[in-house]
Amino acid sequence: MTLDAVLARVDTDLDAAMERLMALLRVPSISTDPAYDADVARAAQILAEDLSGMGFDATVRETTGHPMVVAHSGPDAEAPDAPRVLFYGHYDVQPVDPLELWHRDPFDPAIEEQNGKKVIRARGASDDKGQLMTFVEACRAWKAETGKLPPNLTIFLEGEEESGSPSLVPFMEAHADELKADLAFICDTGLFAEGVPAIVTQLRGMMKEELTIKGADIDLHSGMFGGVAMNPIRVLSDVLSALHDENGRVTVPGFYDGVPEISDALRDSWEALNFDAEAFLGAVGLSHPAGEKDRTALEMIWSRPTAEVNGIWGGYTGAGFKTVLPSEAHAKISFRLVAGQDPARLHENFVDWVQAQMPEDCTVSFAPAIGSAASQMDTSHPIFEMTRQALSAEWPEEAAYIGCGGSIPVAGHFKEILGMDSVLAGFGKDDDAIHSPNEKYDVESFHRGIRSWVRVLGGLARA
Amino acid sequence: MTLDAVLARVDTDLDAAMERLMALLRVPSISTDPAYDADVARAAQILAEDLSGMGFDATVRETTGHPMVVAHSGPDAEAPDAPRVLFYGHYDVQPVDPLELWHRDPFDPAIEEQNGKKVIRARGASDDKGQLMTFVEACRAWKAETGKLPPNLTIFLEGEEESGSPSLVPFMEAHADELKADLAFICDTGLFAEGVPAIVTQLRGMMKEELTIKGADIDLHSGMFGGVAMNPIRVLSDVLSALHDENGRVTVPGFYDGVPEISDALRDSWEALNFDAEAFLGAVGLSHPAGEKDRTALEMIWSRPTAEVNGIWGGYTGAGFKTVLPSEAHAKISFRLVAGQDPARLHENFVDWVQAQMPEDCTVSFAPAIGSAASQMDTSHPIFEMTRQALSAEWPEEAAYIGCGGSIPVAGHFKEILGMDSVLAGFGKDDDAIHSPNEKYDVESFHRGIRSWVRVLGGLARA
Numbered sequence: 001m002t003l004d005a006v007l008a009r010v011d012t013d014l015d016a017a018m019e020r021l022m023a024l025l026r027v028p029s030i031s032t033d034p035a036y037d038a039d040v041a042r043a044a045q046i047l048a049e050d051l052s053g054m055g056f057d058a059t060v061r062e063t064t065g066h067p068m069v070v071a072h073s074g075p076d077a078e079a080p081d082a083p084r085v086l087f088y089g090h091y092d093v094q095p096v097d098p099l100e101l102w103h104r105d106p107f108d109p110a111i112e113e114q115n116g117k118k119v120i121r122a123r124g125a126s127d128d129k130g131q132l133m134t135f136v137e138a139c140r141a142w143k144a145e146t147g148k149l150p151p152n153l154t155i156f157l158e159g160e161e162e163s164g165s166p167s168l169v170p171f172m173e174a175h176a177d178e179l180k181a182d183l184a185f186i187c188d189t190g191l192f193a194e195g196v197p198a199i200v201t202q203l204r205g206m207m208k209e210e211l212t213i214k215g216a217d218i219d220l221h222s223g224m225f226g227g228v229a230m231n232p233i234r235v236l237s238d239v240l241s242a243l244h245d246e247n248g249r250v251t252v253p254g255f256y257d258g259v260p261e262i263s264d265a266l267r268d269s270w271e272a273l274n275f276d277a278e279a280f281l282g283a284v285g286l287s288h289p290a291g292e293k294d295r296t297a298l299e300m301i302w303s304r305p306t307a308e309v310n311g312i313w314g315g316y317t318g319a320g321f322k323t324v325l326p327s328e329a330h331a332k333i334s335f336r337l338v339a340g341q342d343p344a345r346l347h348e349n350f351v352d353w354v355q356a357q358m359p360e361d362c363t364v365s366f367a368p369a370i371g372s373a374a375s376q377m378d379t380s381h382p383i384f385e386m387t388r389q390a391l392s393a394e395w396p397e398e399a400a401y402i403g404c405g406g407s408i409p410v411a412g413h414f415k416e417i418l419g420m421d422s423v424l425a426g427f428g429k430d431d432d433a434i435h436s437p438n439e440k441y442d443v444e445s446f447h448r449g450i451r452s453w454v455r456v457l458g459g460l461a462r463a
Numbered sequence: 464m465t466l467d468a469v470l471a472r473v474d475t476d477l478d479a480a481m482e483r484l485m486a487l488l489r490v491p492s493i494s495t496d497p498a499y500d501a502d503v504a505r506a507a508q509i510l511a512e513d514l515s516g517m518g519f520d521a522t523v524r525e526t527t528g529h530p531m532v533v534a535h536s537g538p539d540a541e542a543p544d545a546p547r548v549l550f551y552g553h554y555d556v557q558p559v560d561p562l563e564l565w566h567r568d569p570f571d572p573a574i575e576e577q578n579g580k581k582v583i584r585a586r587g588a589s590d591d592k593g594q595l596m597t598f599v600e601a602c603r604a605w606k607a608e609t610g611k612l613p614p615n616l617t618i619f620l621e622g623e624e625e626s627g628s629p630s631l632v633p634f635m636e637a638h639a640d641e642l643k644a645d646l647a648f649i650c651d652t653g654l655f656a657e658g659v660p661a662i663v664t665q666l667r668g669m670m671k672e673e674l675t676i677k678g679a680d681i682d683l684h685s686g687m688f689g690g691v692a693m694n695p696i697r698v699l700s701d702v703l704s705a706l707h708d709e710n711g712r713v714t715v716p717g718f719y720d721g722v723p724e725i726s727d728a729l730r731d732s733w734e735a736l737n738f739d740a741e742a743f744l745g746a747v748g749l750s751h752p753a754g755e756k757d758r759t760a761l762e763m764i765w766s767r768p769t770a771e772v773n774g775i776w777g778g779y780t781g782a783g784f785k786t787v788l789p790s791e792a793h794a795k796i797s798f799r800l801v802a803g804q805d806p807a808r809l810h811e812n813f814v815d816w817v818q819a820q821m822p823e824d825c826t827v828s829f830a831p832a833i834g835s836a837a838s839q840m841d842t843s844h845p846i847f848e849m850t851r852q853a854l855s856a857e858w859p860e861e862a863a864y865i866g867c868g869g870s871i872p873v874a875g876h877f878k879e880i881l882g883m884d885s886v887l888a889g890f891g892k893d894d895d896a897i898h899s900p901n902e903k904y905d906v907e908s909f910h911r912g913i914r915s916w917v918r919v920l921g922g923l924a925r926a
Contacts, residue, residue: 204686208784217748223667223869226799227711227754227769229744233794234707234772241704244697248690281692281824285680288823291690306690309697310787311778316795321671321833323797324773331696332779334786336689360751361744370784406686 765866
């Protein structure tokens with residue numbers, strides 16, 4: 001059977017595949033720092049050449065920022081009804097500072113042992129070069145064993161994911177017909193737990209607000225004005241304190257409008273995961289779930305919208321004391337959004353709600369809000385269940401549909417601009433130290449990751 | 464009559480007095496900056512020599528910090544019952560930065576015109592070299608005209624007032640018998656208004672608290688932990704928001720215990736001052752008195768305790784966003800205290816009150832609190848009324864007994880350590896820019912100030 005043969009080829013080719021990954025990891029493609037622009041371009045070039053060599057119609061596509069790599073495999077006359085799918089990954093990486101905390105050069109990758117397991121150590125090993133290469137290597141093995149590439153496949157690799165993706169939406173809008181597919185695969189997430197693969201089917205969105213409350217024209221002496229002049233820190237504290245009610249619910253009017261309850265089936269499957277909230281919190285020195293009192297920790301993280309103050313400042317914050325009434329007080333607040341919430345309407349409601357709390361002599365201003373809607377995948381497309389079964393076949397445990405507390409904006413853009421849902425499947429582990437010193441990717445993740453995609457390609461070929 | 468002769472001598476000697484003041488102003492006696500230690504010592508030396516030259520038994524007294532100047536006039540056999548009085552001033556000055564905002568060298572004093580009035584421009588012109596020299600010059604004129612110094616007089620000049628007075632209490636305790644008098648005069652305050660002299664009879668105390676609320680061991684990612692982990696900024700906001708009730712009263716238990724109502728007579732006299740709260744607030748861009756709803760602005764500033772947040776910080780406060788749940792949040796809070804409030808008990812009550820509000824997983828710690836009690840003078844000593852009449856005779860308007868929202872700790876120390884009340888009388892004006900660039904002292908303040916003290920010395924001679 002073909003699938004077994006391809007899987008066997010993956011196994012025998014693993015060392016060579018790791019060499020190819022390490023060649024890519026040697027390129028310091030840090031997208032946020034212009035000093036590395038040429039390296040980012042070189043990483044794109046390496047990938048396009050590799051894909052072209054495999055038979056893809058692969059090109060490096062310039063943008064006003066870093067380039068995109070787009071590769072198409074074309075149709076197969078023997079499989080005219082094969083679904084069209086798009087694979088997304090990103091080849092840029094995070095900066096490496098603090099460099100002194102790395103125990104080796106972040107761009108001199110090596111296979112090391114960590115906790116009795118082999119790992120690939122380098123910046124980008126997990127996020128996202130290692131992950132995107134699992135798919136590339138799956139295609140390579142497929143081609144080598146079957147003689148042709150999987151049909152109707154587009155590989156779409158971005159070089160700006162770690163720097164806010166400024167070119168992504170314009171590029172997708174300009175090339176919508178070229179990129180549009182039945183479904184996207186995104187390989188930028190992780191396992192649910194050791195040995196437990198996962199498909200993320202809901203991602204929270206984000207709304208960021210920064211507000212400044214102003215009182216007097218200048219900082220005032222508290223001996224002269226204390227008590228008699230309105231203190232903006234007091235007003236800000238009142239606003240922030242009022243942001244949650246005694247049950248942990250966010251009080252901004254309309255905040256929960258349109259927020260759906262998760263289905264009973266999903267709730268059951270989440271409960272089956274036996275998420276250990278105590279261990280999750282205990283790892284960071286906490287013991288009690290805060291937030292909404294009538295929700296489980298997993299429900300809160302994956303499916304409930306939240307409001308958190310990320311920063312606050314005002315008045316004198318140095319050593320000693322300066323008995324001022326400051327003229328201004330500031331806060332940064334981020335809302336994690338779920339499907340059904342409209343960032344624009346939330347912004348309006350939030351502004352109105354804060355404005356209404358301003359006392360005489362205080363005004364509030366807002367920095368431009370930054371919002372992205374949540375994503376909730378429609379898992380009814382059969383490729384979701386096919387993928388889940390493919391992952392389950394490869395890994396020790398059954399694959400789960402899970403939520404993700406963070407935001408992966410590209411999934412939202414695929415839905416909005418190209419009308420396609422995304423299958424978010426990846427093989428990162430919690431201890432991969434992405435964005436941190438000594439990033440690694442388990443050799444197991446890389447190996448089983450390639451084999452997982454081979455199984456998915458097999459499923460697509462049978463579809 | 465002797466008094467008129469002394470006053471006439473003040474007038475004819477004014478130019479020479481201004482020269483003497485300017486000589487003192489040329490010494491950059493910035494006490495907080497060790498680079499100026501020799502200048503501080505030189506200022507003390509100049510004053511001691513000047514007072515010795517007049518006939519005082521004047522000495523520079525070393526401390527572990529900057530020296531004190533102590534000068535005694537001794538008894539007068541012809542006036543055996545003359546009251547013993549102590550005069551306090553300070554010869555150190557504030558730093559001068561931002562230097563670029565000065566329109567001349569802060570230590571190159573000059574007589575300039577400002578708003579049609581002659582002013583002495585220099586750092587320390589008003590705070591406090593100009594003010595302390597009004598008393599020294601009054602003694603000089605007294606001696607020149609009568610042939611002897613006013614009897615039973617101690618002049619006590621400090622060189623650390625602008626840097627927290629670390630040596631003051633130890634020195635007073637070590638030399639209590641030498642310094643103890645029937646009453647103290649402190650010349651470090653201002654007129655109530657243009658042409659309206661004032662004696663401050665109540666000064667608020669101060670309690671400074673700095674608190675840190677801790678949650679998780681590390682900053683947390685709001686995508687992973689938002690909603691489910693307790694956010695210390697939220698807890699801090701709750702605490703600060705709860706610090707005042709809806710009527711502007713401070714909610715710390717026992718906060719108002721022992722706080723006296725002002726007497727009807729004092730209330731009447733304050734009302735007679737026709738304080739323009741609208742103009743007072745309007746000058747800094749405000750329009751509505753905040754604070755306790757059932758109190759007038761003047762009552763709040765002079766006679767009511769307050770709580771103000773002077774600084775707040777936590778989380779990410781730089782440009783852009785970092786969606787963290789910080790592990791810590793901080794605030795600096797100062798309480799202005801009035802007579803009857805015990806700083807130590809307030810600190811205990813405050814700590815208990817905050818502790819009780821900590822939710823699971825949050826702890827709070829406090830920096831060592833810094834407190835000084837309020838001062839309320841017992842104005843029954845006849846020297847108070849004598850001084851008020853002396854000031855009223857010199858200035859266009861009647862002198863008023865007023866309160867002061869700020870703190871002048873030396874007055875509290877005189878009361879606690881030496882058991883004496885203080886007559887706080889000074890001639891500064893609101894626009895003197897003390898602690899700020901281009902500090903000045905009106906020539907009128909200096910001239911009428913000297914004459915005011917001559918009248919007070921006359922009153923003491925008749926006492």
